[in-house]
Amino acid sequence: MHWRGFFVTTFLALYRGNTVAEAKIVCLSADPELVAFVANKLLTSEGNEYPSDSDSVLNALSVGRVSALRLIVGSPPEQGGDAE
Numbered sequence: 001m002h003w004r005g006f007f008v009t010t011f012l013a014l015y016r017g018n019t020v021a022e023a024k025i026v027c028l029s030a031d032p033e034l035v036a037f038v039a040n041k042l043l044t045s046e047g048n049e050y051p052s053d054s055d056s057v058l059n060a061l062s063v064g065r066v067s068a069l070r071l072i073v074g075s076p077p078e079q080g081g082d083a084e
Contacts, residue, residue, distance in 0.1 A: 039072040
């Protein structure tokens with residue numbers, strides 16, 4: 001994928017550890033089908049609808065996250081929230 005003239009990749013990493021600081025990488029994949037599958041699962045899980053939070057910063061983060069996941073899956077992002 002190209003973004004602003006640069007090649008970019010989307011990948012998944014799986015870590016495991018007692019804490020985030022102690023976690024070690026278990027596997028890494030840039031397989032486009034696997035990445036799209038996981039992004040789609042994240043989109044269809046609970047809590048990924050556009051928020052009605054009165055905090056505009058948290059609202060913008062949530063809207064941006066959902067839009068990014070939709071781009072990874074290949075769906076056009078919907079307009080919503082205050083992220084524009």
